[in-house]
Amino acid sequence: MRPTRDVTVTYQMTGLAGVPPQDMRMAFSPSTGKQRIDPPGGVGWMLIDRQANSAVMVMDAQRATMAMPPSAVAAMTQDVPAGATFTRKGSATVAGTACTEWDMAAGEARGTSCITDDGVLLRTVSTAPNGAVVRMEATQVSYGSVDSARLTVPSGYTAMQAPAGVPGAAGAPTPR
Template structure:
């Protein structure tokens, strides 16, 4: 998995909120939610992902809606740290043990300083805008009172990424959607091949 793919994955996971930070706004939704997000990185095709969050078990499901990764799903169990990539074109599931640790490293908010910038409306939802300054990077975010990030940008030595919600729905999510499909084979792929399948 390249750093560019890691940053992009971290960006849309941040959009549904997978990190806590002291003295920061709530960054994990307090309810089930589903959103469609646009992810932009300089020099890379824009990506669109549908991200679902299951509050009861802190699980995330993200499905690519565009590009060569279309149909690929990423499943994260935030409580256990388990991460799987579902590849429908191969009828297979790839466990990615290091993905959660990579996400936490990219999204670590220790030392982050949040400054309120005012209110905004994104995808029809009200959110509070923040400037986010970190020791090794900076960015911004617009976060709803319920903890859903509607917009986020980030920049560090590895590059920059921007995430924008195109639509958001607060609705109960089915637990079965957050587990690998029955009948899929468990396989192992080299990191470079997995990155290619994810559009990197």
């Protein structure tokens, strides 16, 4: 579930309790090991560095960054959960791109994902133990070089300390 070539994907998220469908954009650069996530709402964006196993929230309006704790990094990298089993289900086309559908089970979690041959997640539908169904489906897939500036924290941003109670929070604000 890691792209093998540069790609930018726009996803539509549905099924979040009380939240209307929302768009999220992700850009992947396997050569640098970096991934950018632009979540709904435009409050900021995440920069994940898989090679360094780190992630930072970037808030452009405040010209600030906040390092994410390791547990949050693990949840954002879309790695396969330990002990997960996969069963090939069939083929599909999502956002004009062919993919293979897989049923996945990991503990009580269940879901179906459609993944391209080059590792791009195009659709995932998961059912939580409480029965809630969450869907993330690509609406646009664009292969091609990801601008390195989109995968770099702008200079001059200030590193902020994570709020109290966030696991792994440490350090005081320092200029970057």
